[in-house]
Amino acid sequence: MTANARALMAFNAMKAIGISGEIVKPVLKNLLKVYDKNWQLIEDENYRVLADAIFEYEENKGNEKQKVEADSHDESGPRLKRLRKKYQEDEPPPSGETSLRRQKGPTHDQLQNGLGEEGMEPSNLGEGVSGLDAVPLNIHIPRRNEEHSLPHDSSIDESEEAPQLHLRRKRSEPEPTSSHIPFKDKGKEPLVLPPSCTRIERVVPTPLRIRDDTAEPMSISPLADQRNKTNGHLSSHPRENKVVTGGAPTVVCTDEAKTKPGADQFPKETLANADQSNRLINPKSEPSSDDFLPLELPVAVIHPPSPDCRRAEDNDRNVSNGHHSVDTSSSRDADAEDESLSGPGTACNNGEVLELANVTEATPANVDIVSSNSGEVKISLSCNYPQRQPNFHLPSLDVVLKMVEDKCLKSYKITEPNFSLMNVMKEMCQCFSDLANDSPDDNQANSIHIKPNLDLQKKSNMNNSLGATFENQDSFQAPASSLHRSLSFHSSVQVNEPQAPSALALDGMDASPGTTVQLTEEVFARPSGETEKTVKPTDPEFPNEGDMRMEQTDPGSSSPLGFVGVQIEMSIPDDIISEDDTPGLLRPLHDVNDIAKGEENFRISAVNEVSSEPYPPLFFYIPQNIIFRSAHVKCTLSRIADEDCCLSCFGDCMSSSVPCACARVTGGDFAYTLEGFLKENFLNECISMNRYPQNHLFYCESCPLERCKNGDLSDPCKGHLERKFIKECWSKCGCNKQCGNRVVQRGISWNLQVFLTVEGKGWGLRTLDDLPRGTFVCEYVGEILTSKELNERNTQIVDGDKQTCPVLLDAAWGSDGVVKDKEALCLDATFYGNVARFINHRCFDANLIEIPVEVESPNHRYYHVALFTTRDVEALEELTWDYGIDFANSNHPVKGFRCRCGSKSCRDMKRSQKAKLNPLVLR
């Protein structure tokens, strides 16, 4: 924000409490000097310092006036009334008190003319005195432990003409116990103030906003960020809402400053010396509680007049409260602002230069960077800076972050435009906090302790400073550091209340009831990486298409299209190709208690019982498909004719004796039983077609798969498997979300777990529940891309083991003869995917089968791929499905790997032959 904007906000804030700009201006100007243009300090606690300084200033002027009047008249005239209670040396401030004044303060005229005792009675102050509503003011309430101020120095001669500015030092305060904080003004009625640390839910329309320094992009998913940022809308997902008016972390926190416990805060000698300069802001002892660490702050001293005050200012960009100084741009702004306030050449019009002098010697400065939501875990930088090194200064945190991000972007080929180092660190704090707070006792039976890798521990000085142990822990469990490569995982077999997926609109708008949501059919990426969505004019090929507006009526329903229309411009990061564990691999960190990060109905934990490899490969967890780039997904309401929906149904279609229109695709019968499992016949047919494909292959005229390999000289189609479809009811149908013909769209309904396989297949997925045959397990979710795009992806990948495992959406490619490239779709879960990306392959007799499911589109080219059990599966059994790999065909889109499925019918002949020679190969 520019200095001018900040100045304007300061003026507005003061205006809101009745102080005119005329009064504010000189004081603000002076404050800027004192604080070395650190606006933060002025803005903290809703301009508390500024207000205090103004009152001081006015009081002094009032005193002067009274003095003059007393001299010239026998009887005293009206007196300026102090508006605030100044904390006296021995008197701690009231609990939770802030100096924020909600009362309508005196006008400039009142201040000039003096104000009678009665005039200051709250009852006479008019609206906005005690009610928060009337005052258009946002409040920056410091979090506990976070208030920092320097106390008033009683040694300062307050009768001086110049405003006495009080830098405030962190003051210890007990946690407020009441939300009603008495604000006394020499016996006046207390005003109701919000307690410190109180979340202010209401933000009144004003340029001032509650700052949310700690708020993370709730969703630590960059995708969500992308969605939010590129669309300029707030996402509808509650975790992503970061509106200051509500949501979780709206507590406004000032940056904390810390020091070594017990450190002498203000060396007496320096204070004494400075005092002689008649400008020392002398600290006074403040009550402290255990909650507070004494502050080690640079003390503000005022030097004697300097001929070159500008230079002095520039040389002394210093830190305050251990916090970073203003960045250079804001400094420039501040300079400009300073000039705008005082006019050119008057920057040092008092003939004084204020600087923040570092009075401690070789003092470590702690710069708090970021903390977990609850604040108990934080990342801070400890900086031991050399004594009196003239050029040493703590740089602006913003500038540091920018520099590191730029480096990361270059070094690690990060293509995510909204990549934020701060978010990564925030996520780290939160993960640490979550893991540390995860009580092993809660889940003892399901706790799996992995012995730390002692070698690695030794190498990396594993004895962590938290004193955490990795086995036999009592109450604290330290999360394993990814650097240390040791861990203690706890499986979370916790059943959450099933939650309806949040309403998502394609443009990222909050799809609240009745909201008109504009669905866009294609999303185009600009070269810059921004996204642009356009509604294409009617396509002659799809004559019914045109206006694609729809009414979103069900607030609890998932996206009507079942995928999020976000264009992700992404090239394959080098680290995927080379080394998953490359330091700096920039993907969201896994929450091993729930790798879905709350996106699914159930937590999906990740456990490693076989090695010290801590986490599954990193990827972006998405619960619904997203479009990569060129995929032409035709999902428009106008294309969904009424006959494709069961408009006349009501409640549960399964309760009707007559199958509804949606059952048409499954031969006039529902694919599901009343209990929500696949019907025997349907399942048997699907299994049979899968296992014995010979009779169910079709060949397209010009196969997109071959085309993208060889262009016009493409080989003939090698055949695609015809598949049986399920058609579920959806939002345009008359039934409700609980309708028995809506199974897949309701999401995962069983406890699943990601685990490291012992057979060397990498990570796999297993069930923690017994699953009956025909159970829907999960959808295969990933990026929707064209087979051409997939081919391009595959050609970039050189290491066979780090390949994509895409699913071709080719079940209907033969029906139209020639499929256009942009319509030849597939799903790839390598970078963006859901839990299905962990399901390993098993030849022939896998316990899962993939079945196409149409939810929102009658277009067979785009459908969902759902995985159902082919037999009863016991708890803890690995879930597998047959990728359909032709191990002999090196051109197969799923690149071959050495199959370790263990099936007697394993199709990987090389491996099978080896196994015959050495039975140990197949365990």
Ligand SMILES: C[S@@+](CC[C@H](N)C(=O)[O-])C[C@H]1O[C@@H](n2cnc3c(N)ncnc32)[C@H](O)[C@@H]1O
């Ligand atoms: C979709 S991923 C499955 C999850 C993967 N295991 C992981 O750790 O992320 C497919 C990859 O898993 C491995 N994989 C899957 N099934 C396998 C099998 N039967 N034998 C050996 N490796 C297998 C292969 O490396 C394959 O490329």
